[in-house]
Amino acid sequence: MPAPPRIAILSHHTGLYSTRRLLDAVAAAGAEPVLLQPEHCLLMLDDTAARLYYRSSLLAPCTAVIPRVGGPLTHLGSRLLRFFAGEGSCCLNSAESLELSRDKFASLQVLVAAGIAVPKTAYFTQMEQRDLAVSAVGTPLVHKLLSGSQGVGVSLAETDIAARGMLDTFLHLQHEAMVQRFLPGRHDFRMIVLFGEVIAAMRRDASAEDFRSNLHCGGRASALLDLPEDFAAIARLSAASLGLGFAGVDIMLAENQRPLVLEVNPVPSLEGIEGITGQDIAGTLVKALLQQALSPSLQPRL
């Protein structure tokens, strides 16, 4: 009997809901789950060969790889993905797409170049550009760290004075700043894209205590059963523009109800969306990835 395909899951937090769901889904699909904590990996280059040691042992080839690395492990995760791609493993998201989508401003640049509308957003590095950025974007405005997730590093400045003070601090500490026009809707839409199809969607409403609608910030989610076709088209194009096989695309409405993409998450949590929709997203993902891996002629519809 041939050995079952091996599917690696790169995850630091092994007890996380998404990691556990994916491990179970890999086993349920008849494949062998291989849990890799990125920090226990050693990459070795020697002449023209590349090798990966996991906890001091040479790692056997993997059929496919699912990156579930958080923001702080983006660079390590992308180097591991580059190794796996070189080995011929089928990576759910590539090294390049992970790096790109983890940079909040660079990814918006790529979306805009693809014709996808985003909120008015300024990026700058020097104090001399601060006042122009504040007046061009207008207050209230949202300041964002260039990397961050679950709403961490996203803050609201209601007035020009507050915005200037906040920017002074961030320019001093981070040497760069990103500010975005505040959209007053208090809700956003998250669409999960898998190989060019929207497979699930939810609406998230901010609580009375916060402007952020992330579930970690007290937001409330509900399933989005009648997904507008323009939202789905924007989500598909956003994931494709960033080269992502799997992505969570966040959309908010402008004052004139135009859908604008806030960001595209390369490692969206499965917990909220599976709980809200009742869908087996982990199972769908693993089956689609195995199909990709085992039918090399089948190209993802990116």
Ligand SMILES: Nc1ncnc2c1ncn2[C@@H]1O[C@H](COP(=O)(O)OP(=O)(O)OP(=O)(O)O)[C@@H](O)[C@H]1O
């Ligand atoms: N320009 C904006 N106007 C109003 N609210 C915003 C704006 N940008 C972000 N928000 C709110 O803050 C939340 C977090 O913002 P964003 O998605 O950029 O950060 P994140 O930390 O990467 O979140 P996630 O982990 O969901 O990807 C959004 O879900 C939205 O509710």
